[in-house]
Amino acid sequence: xxxxxxxxxxxxxxxxxxxxxxxxxxxxxxxxxxxxxxxxxxxxxxxxxxxxxxxxxxxxxxxxxxxxxxxxxxxxxxxxxxxxxxxxxxxxxxxxxxxxxxxxxxxxxxxxxxxxxxxxxxxxxxxxxxxxxxxxxxxxxxxxxxxxxxxxxxxxxxxxxxxxxxxxxxxxxxxxxxxxxxxxxxxxxxxxxxxxxxxxxxxxxxxxxxxxxxxxxxxxxx
Amino acid sequence: xxxxxxxxxxxxxxxxxxxxxxxxxxxxxxxxxxxxxxxxxxxxxxxxxxxxxxxxxxxxxxxxxxxxxxxxxxxxxxxxxxxxxxxxxxxxxxxxxxxxxxxxxxxxxxxxxxxxxxxxxxxxxxxxxxxxxxxxxxxxxxxxxxxxxxxxxxxxxxxxxxxxxxxxxxxxxxxxxxxxxxxxxxxxxxxxxxxxxxxxxxxxxxxxxxxxxxxxxxxxxxxxxxxxxxxxxxxxxxxxxxxxxxxxxxxxxxxxxxxxxxxxxxxxxxxxxxxxxxxxxxxxxxxxxxxxxxxxxxxxxxxxxxxxxxxxxxxxxxxxxxxxxxxxxxxxxxxxxxxxxxxxxxxxxxxxxxxxxxxxxxxxxxxxxxxxxxxxxxxxxxxxxxxxxxxx
Numbered sequence: 046x047x048x049x050x051x052x053x054x055x056x057x058x059x060x061x062x063x064x065x066x067x068x069x070x071x072x073x074x075x076x077x078x079x080x081x082x083x084x085x086x087x088x089x090x091x092x093x094x095x096x097x098x099x100x101x102x103x104x105x106x107x108x109x110x111x112x113x114x115x116x117x118x119x120x121x122x123x124x125x126x127x128x129x130x131x132x133x134x135x136x137x138x139x140x141x142x143x144x145x146x147x148x149x150x151x152x153x154x155x156x157x158x159x160x161x162x163x164x165x166x167x168x169x170x171x172x173x174x175x176x177x178x179x180x181x182x183x184x185x186x187x188x189x190x191x192x193x194x195x196x197x198x199x200x201x202x203x204x205x206x207x208x209x210x211x212x213x214x215x216x217x218x219x220x221x222x223x224x225x226x227x228x229x230x231x232x233x234x235x236x237x238x239x240x241x242x243x244x245x246x247x248x249x250x251x252x253x254x255x256x257x258x259x260x261x262x263x264x265x266x267x
Numbered sequence: 268x269x270x271x272x273x274x275x276x277x278x279x280x281x282x283x284x285x286x287x288x289x290x291x292x293x294x295x296x297x298x299x300x301x302x303x304x305x306x307x308x309x310x311x312x313x314x315x316x317x318x319x320x321x322x323x324x325x326x327x328x329x330x331x332x333x334x335x336x337x338x339x340x341x342x343x344x345x346x347x348x349x350x351x352x353x354x355x356x357x358x359x360x361x362x363x364x365x366x367x368x369x370x371x372x373x374x375x376x377x378x379x380x381x382x383x384x385x386x387x388x389x390x391x392x393x394x395x396x397x398x399x400x401x402x403x404x405x406x407x408x409x410x411x412x413x414x415x416x417x418x419x420x421x422x423x424x425x426x427x428x429x430x431x432x433x434x435x436x437x438x439x440x441x442x443x444x445x446x447x448x449x450x451x452x453x454x455x456x457x458x459x460x461x462x463x464x465x466x467x468x469x470x471x472x473x474x475x476x477x478x479x480x481x482x483x484x485x486x487x488x489x490x491x492x493x494x495x496x497x498x499x500x501x502x503x504x505x506x507x508x509x510x511x512x513x514x515x516x517x518x519x520x521x522x523x524x525x526x527x528x529x530x531x532x533x534x535x536x537x538x539x540x541x542x543x544x545x546x547x548x549x550x551x552x553x554x555x556x557x558x559x560x561x562x563x564x565x566x567x568x569x570x571x572x573x574x575x576x577x578x579x580x581x582x583x584x585x586x587x588x589x590x591x592x593x594x595x596x597x598x599x600x601x602x603x604x605x606x607x608x609x610x611x612x613x614x615x616x617x618x619x620x621x622x623x624x625x626x627x628x629x630x631x632x633x634x635x636x637x638x639x640x641x642x643x644x645x646x647x648x649x650x651x652x653x654x655x656x657x658x659x
Contacts, residue, residue, distance in 0.1 A: 149268040
């Protein structure tokens with residue numbers, strides 16, 4: 046599903062350098078990425094999603110050479126094939142839950158918003174247990190409900206890849222496990238691949254595989 | 268297709284306080300100069316047109332501006348009174364036709380204009396209902412007076428007492444509305460036109476009272492002989508003129524000594540005008556003759572000078588407000604940076620983001636335009652009243 050080779054990236058300002066010689070993630074796998082702060086975990090997610098292009102190397106996601114796409118194609122790739130779940134949920138306060146879930150369809154011409162999509166959004170919200178909160182604004186939700194809404198938003202376009210950046214970092218222990226279960230179930234039902242950055246070592250046994258960025262230190266990550 | 272307008276609208280509704288403040292600021296920037304333009308143009312129209320159509324005004328020496336404002340626009344400033352004899356003198360010269368004016372009293376806030384029926388022809392006034400005043404105590408009201416007071420022919424209108432606590436002062440006269448003028452969009456819309464003698468009735472100079480000869484009230488009659496009847500102060504004076512008591516109204520003394528505030532003089536030709544003006548040049552003449560257009564031109568020059576200053580002030584205030592709005596918008600973008608980053612991360616293009624922000628600006632601009640439009644309708648609807656309140 047994901048194949049990375051000789052990936053190099055550096056920010057123009059600063060001393061940060063990322064070098065991943067090789068990383069492969071099979072389709073349907075739930076991969077946890079751990080490592081110290083500043084080791085480049087979030088940068089890796091951004092590179093895989095095409096938010097930033099690499100300086101060199103290859104990133105292939107389900108046959109799409111992300112490293113070789115121009116800006117517009119990277120955006121289309123991101124919105125149609127990648128679902129993002131953020132630590133702070135990143136829901137928009139001024140939209141209600143349903144509008145937040147439908148938001149990707151409203152900000153990109155690559156997705157078409159129709160009755161079927163709306164029905165699927167409602168169904169997803171039902172699966173996540175927030176069907177009764179669809180008309181509430183994001184600010185009225187609990188932390189757990191916010192993350193459920195964010196997961197619905199990530200899953201609605203049926204992405205092949207879910208990227209979760211500290212998705213449970215702001216949740217209490219009970220909610221943390223519950224949300225992770227929901228995320229795993231949704232990923233399984235959608236047949237997606239999950240790549241999750243986490244600092245929470247308690248959750249690692251639940252993942253299929255764990256990649257520690259410490260392993261890349263000796264190979265060039267600084 | 269992205270739903271920029273929908274998202275922008277949701278954002279503006281959610282932040283309704285900020286949105287309303289922005290709309291109010293943008294609207295004010297537009298409304299103030301536009302409203303000022305409308306009011307200045309209306310002032311100009313009301314002042315200049317009427318002044319140009321009034322050749323000469325004769326009144327007692329004093330403020331020419333007060334004389335013109337009172338005689339043409341029925342302002343509250345009452346010029347020093349002149350005598351009817353002054354008007355008779357002008358008529359006697361055969362240089363001009365004259366229309367006397369006595370504009371001193373008010374009826375429910377509107378000026379009572381004592382004049383003659385010639386005034387209707389001179390101003391080209393037409394009746395939309397009823398008839399002109401024929402009897403003493405009848406009035407013809409302007410279109411705005413009728414509208415605001417809900418009056419129509421046959422109704423009654425009380426003149427306003429000048430001094431409530433002065434027993435010898437001017438008492439209210441109940442006037443019958445004989446007719447309503449068609450709208451003129453001028454000062455006559457706000458006038459209560461009456462016969463000159465009716466204003467003298469209001470002042471108490473003409474009065475009617477109980478017929479003491481016929482009266483059998485012993486508390487009124489002090490002494491009765493074959494030739495004389497002596498009554499005391501209990502003798503009732505009428506404050507309403509009816510068909511029954513109209514015959515008892517009379518004036519005492521020489522009519523030439525009765526008061527006027529001005530005389531509109533209509534010279535027969537340019538030569539007559541020059542001759543007439545020449546007669547009032549002597550400093551010892553108690554009266555003055557003024558050309559209203561000259562007085563109004565001077566007034567307009569002052570108004571335009573003030574307007575230029577106001578325009579400059581408004582320009583600077585608008586610029587400052589505009590800059591503040593740009594700053595508010597820039598700061599709000601900075602506050603929304605995280606939201607913008609999220610939207611980019613989801614896959615939104617910069618142009619789509621720009622569309623959303625442009626849609627927000629467009630919606631604020633449209634709401635402001637609607638508000639400005641409504642404000643302009645209101646200002647246009649009430650511009651005459653505003654001009655009367657602020658300028659005249």
